[in-house]
Amino acid sequence: MTQKKPTLVSLAESIGVSRQTVSNVLNAPQRVKPATRERVLKAVQESGYRPSAAARQLRTRRSMDLGLRLTPVTDGINGAVQDRFLHALTEAAQDAGYRLTLYSARDDEEEIRHIDELLHVADLDGFVLTGTHAGDPRTAWLQEHAVPFAAFGRPWSRTADPFESAHPWVDIDGAAGTESATGFLLEQGHRRIGFLGWRPDEGLGDDRRAGWRRAMEAAGSCGSLNELSAATDDDVAAGASAVDGLLARGVTALVCASDSLALGAFAQLRAVLPPEVEPAVVGFDDTPVAAAVGLSSVAPPVADAARRIIAVLSHVLAGRPAGEGPHRHQVLKPSLVVRKPYALGRTVPRRQGG
Amino acid sequence: MTQKKPTLVSLAESIGVSRQTVSNVLNAPQRVKPATRERVLKAVQESGYRPSAAARQLRTRRSMDLGLRLTPVTDGINGAVQDRFLHALTEAAQDAGYRLTLYSARDDEEEIRHIDELLHVADLDGFVLTGTHAGDPRTAWLQEHAVPFAAFGRPWSRTADPFESAHPWVDIDGAAGTESATGFLLEQGHRRIGFLGWRPDEGLGDDRRAGWRRAMEAAGSCGSLNELSAATDDDVAAGASAVDGLLARGVTALVCASDSLALGAFAQLRAVLPPEVEPAVVGFDDTPVAAAVGLSSVAPPVADAARRIIAVLSHVLAGRPAGEGPHRHQVLKPSLVVRKPYALGRTVPRRQGG
DNA sequence: CACCACAGTATGAACGTTCAAATGGGGTGT
DNA sequence: ACACCCCATTTGAACGTTCATACTGTGGTG
Numbered sequence: 001m002t003q004k005k006p007t008l009v010s011l012a013e014s015i016g017v018s019r020q021t022v023s024n025v026l027n028a029p030q031r032v033k034p035a036t037r038e039r040v041l042k043a044v045q046e047s048g049y050r051p052s053a054a055a056r057q058l059r060t061r062r063s064m065d066l067g068l069r070l071t072p073v074t075d076g077i078n079g080a081v082q083d084r085f086l087h088a089l090t091e092a093a094q095d096a097g098y099r100l101t102l103y104s105a106r107d108d109e110e111e112i113r114h115i116d117e118l119l120h121v122a123d124l125d126g127f128v129l130t131g132t133h134a135g136d137p138r139t140a141w142l143q144e145h146a147v148p149f150a151a152f153g154r155p156w157s158r159t160a161d162p163f164e165s166a167h168p169w170v171d172i173d174g175a176a177g178t179e180s181a182t183g184f185l186l187e188q189g190h191r192r193i194g195f196l197g198w199r200p201d202e203g204l205g206d207d208r209r210a211g212w213r214r215a216m217e218a219a220g221s222c223g224s225l226n227e228l229s230a231a232t233d234d235d236v237a238a239g240a241s242a243v244d245g246l247l248a249r250g251v252t253a254l255v256c257a258s259d260s261l262a263l264g265a266f267a268q269l270r271a272v273l274p275p276e277v278e279p280a281v282v283g284f285d286d287t288p289v290a291a292a293v294g295l296s297s298v299a300p301p302v303a304d305a306a307r308r309i310i311a312v313l314s315h316v317l318a319g320r321p322a323g324e325g326p327h328r329h330q331v332l333k334p335s336l337v338v339r340k341p342y343a344l345g346r347t348v349p350r351r352q353g354g
Numbered sequence: 355m356t357q358k359k360p361t362l363v364s365l366a367e368s369i370g371v372s373r374q375t376v377s378n379v380l381n382a383p384q385r386v387k388p389a390t391r392e393r394v395l396k397a398v399q400e401s402g403y404r405p406s407a408a409a410r411q412l413r414t415r416r417s418m419d420l421g422l423r424l425t426p427v428t429d430g431i432n433g434a435v436q437d438r439f440l441h442a443l444t445e446a447a448q449d450a451g452y453r454l455t456l457y458s459a460r461d462d463e464e465e466i467r468h469i470d471e472l473l474h475v476a477d478l479d480g481f482v483l484t485g486t487h488a489g490d491p492r493t494a495w496l497q498e499h500a501v502p503f504a505a506f507g508r509p510w511s512r513t514a515d516p517f518e519s520a521h522p523w524v525d526i527d528g529a530a531g532t533e534s535a536t537g538f539l540l541e542q543g544h545r546r547i548g549f550l551g552w553r554p555d556e557g558l559g560d561d562r563r564a565g566w567r568r569a570m571e572a573a574g575s576c577g578s579l580n581e582l583s584a585a586t587d588d589d590v591a592a593g594a595s596a597v598d599g600l601l602a603r604g605v606t607a608l609v610c611a612s613d614s615l616a617l618g619a620f621a622q623l624r625a626v627l628p629p630e631v632e633p634a635v636v637g638f639d640d641t642p643v644a645a646a647v648g649l650s651s652v653a654p655p656v657a658d659a660a661r662r663i664i665a666v667l668s669h670v671l672a673g674r675p676a677g678e679g680p681h682r683h684q685v686l687k688p689s690l691v692v693r694k695p696y697a698l699g700r701t702v703p704r705r706q707g708g
Numbered sequence: 709c710a711c712c713a714c715a716g717t718a719t720g721a722a723c724g725t726t727c728a729a730a731t732g733g734g735g736t737g738t
Numbered sequence: 739a740c741a742c743c744c745c746a747t748t749t750g751a752a753c754g755t756t757c758a759t760a761c762t763g764t765g766g767t768g
Contacts, residue, residue, distance in 0.1 A: 007753090007754055008754065008755065018717065019719095019755085019756095020719080020756080020757095021716085021717060023755075023756065024716095024717090031715085032717085033715085033716060033717090036716085051475065051754080051755075052412070052754050053475045053476045054408045054417070054476075054477060054753085054754080055412050055754035055755040055756090056755055058408040058724065058725085058754080058755070058756095060756065060757095061723080065455075070440065070441055070444050073438060073441055080434065080437070080642070083437045086424065090456045099455050099456075099457075100456045102440075102454045102456065103444070103453075104444045104445045117404070120404040122408075123406075123407070123408060263646055287642075288434070292590065292617055292647065293646065293647065361723090361724055362725065363724075371747080372747065372748045372749075373724090374726080375746085375748080377726065378746095381726080385746075386746075387745085387746060405724080406723085408725090409723070409724035409726090410724080410725055411725090412724080412725070412752095412753045412754065412755085413725050413726045413752075413753050415753080
């Protein structure tokens with residue numbers, strides 16, 4: 001039979017001090033005389049005392065708990081990014097003494113309702129936002145209600161400078177990624193390199209297209225770049241069907257905004273090109289599918305991003321000034337992973353940037 | 355300026371009743387006279403009152419919070435299963451009024467330490483275990499400490515009947531999956547169908563091998579089946595390198611214990627077989643990689659499993675008798691998804707069983 | 709020697725909820 | 739008329755912590 005859980009009071013009277021002294025030993029050790037501190041600490045160890053999160057939360061209104069929305073797995077291919085991010089975030093939060101609570105929402109409004117709910121009933125200390133986009137209602141709401149949060153993704157906007165934003169964020173430098181991918185294809189001797197991306201979004205997609213454009217212009221390819229660029233939905237089929245048009249315009253290699261698109265394009269090229277010509281396609285996100293098929297891809301450092309997000313957020317939550325501590329706005333350089341098509345299990349990682 | 359959060363007391367005196375009456379309206383409406391009930395409910399709506407989880411938890415010692423371990427993404431291919439499971443679990447828990455807290459652990463012992471910790475400090479109500487295996491120390495520990503939990507995966511054991519186990523669990527019928535995969539290949543005219551799996555584990559892997567064996571024996575292939583079966587590590591490279599040996603023994607088609615193995619085998623067959631022969635390989639788990647490459651695969655109903663796990667667990671947590679409510683031990687039939695290799699975007703799903 | 713500052717420790721109150729028991733106001737039965 | 743019971747509602751206490759404040763003894767200072 002296991003004995004009852006010790007509390008501050010029960011523990012205190014078993015040592016012969018007051019509950020507040022025990023509390024101080026754990027929360028503000030410098031206030032307690034070293035001799036008694038030792039004595040109390042020993043008792044804490046032996047009894048296996050654990051403070052009650054509920055009681056502490058009731059009094060302090062802090063839960064040491066962070067919220068994260070789990071977005072529905074749309075594609076399954078790009079979903080792997082979320083998986084890696086989530087795992088790193090869990091570990092980082094755990095190491096920083098925070099717990100992580102999940103919620104699921106279909107759209108931004110539903111997410112806001114969930115945040116509101118969790119804030120009121122569970123006193124969550126902060127939130128991690130993912131998938132930020134232009135005109136994001138969530139950041140506005142959170143700021144208006146003075147809720148601490150950090151975003152994975154910069155605050156996309158045509159007018160405002162993201163580096164001036166009030167809230168902390170960490171993002172991947174998509175432009176740098178596509179730029180180095182384009183650079184890699186240029187090195188291989190390609191000149192007419194196309195870009196296969198999404199429709200204009202004033203955000204993620206435009207950023208990735210911009211990197212390709214920058215590299216192409218730097219290489220002196222000042223012709224009309226627009227005709228080398230295609231914009232479609234983000235799935236495998238769309239990637240495949242966009243290929244023919246680009247080929248007709250003389251494209252010999254492709255940089256893609258996602259692995260889904262890259263995979264579609266790759267398969268289509270395989271079907272269309274003569275067998276001896278190996279399709280030159282670079283994807284984005286370095287998902288398991290890219291690895292399995294032997295597709296080169298831009299690898300975003302999501303685990304690193306997760307750790308930095310927790311670092312910034314816990315800095316804010318600790319009430320420390322924005323001046324010191326980790327930078328409030330961070331852009332991380334992705335690396336390029338070069339593979340030989342179908343060379344299963346024989347990946348040749350190659351770091352660029354970072 | 356947002357006004358202060360209403361509490362039971364503040365709300366009660368604004369209506370002119372006692373706090374307990376308000377509490378009863380929310381928790382035991384039948385105790386309150388309909389007239390006052392209406393009055394209170396109206397006030398609750400208008401004020402936007404939300405009960406404090408911390409206070410409730412402190413008093414009742416229930417947190418309405420469930421714990422789940424997030425296992426490190428090993429493969430990236432099979433990790434997608436975890437992703438789908440997690441998402442369905444989050445939604446199901448949310449719908450049932452529970453929150454979901456994540457923790458990360460490297461092995462079973464570390465998980466037990468985390469559970470112990472969360473149990474004491476955060477009063478978690480229950481846990482969801484995944485990846486059960488023979489001699490699992492976690493189930494023993496949880497039972498010993500009378501902690502409510504449900505497992506995704508049956509309690510593998512040579513001696514004990516899983517259907518007699520004390521704790522609830524939901525599992526996928528792996529044997530039925532490989533059996534129908536084998537049946538499919540038999541229909542296609544194959545006779546010497548090999549099985550590519552893991553080393554004996556008295557669990558998941560043996561189960562999947564058993565389904566293949568059952569189908570083969572039923573087809574009258576009573577020769578020594580052992581020589582058609584290979585056991586290796588669970589990754590793409592291992593799958594590829596196991597192929598040659600099986601081919602030498604006259605195997606013309608393969609059922610695999612995972613998509614990783616299937617993918618490796620598939621690529622190797624492509625390299626070895628003449629171009630006009632299409633490799634006949636069926637994987638397991640129906641991961642995005644299988645879909646992308648056009649590999650047939652056994653699809654486990656993980657989302658359904660997640661919902662059923664929450665159903666059983668919340669039934670237990672509500673203190674209802676084991677007799678009524680959802681079955682405490684459930685085995686779910688997977689379905690077979692048939693694809694044409696490389697026919698990207700042109701998937702032909704085909705349901706079997708279930 | 710009375711006084712004060714200060715470090716160390718102890719006490720009262722509060723956070724917001726639910727459980728257990730007490731109270732009040734109709735009936736209904738004898 | 740009285741005892742009785744039942745329903746609806748209220749009151750006291752408790753869950754385990756931390757904040758604010760009060761107490762105690764020691765050493766220094768005028």
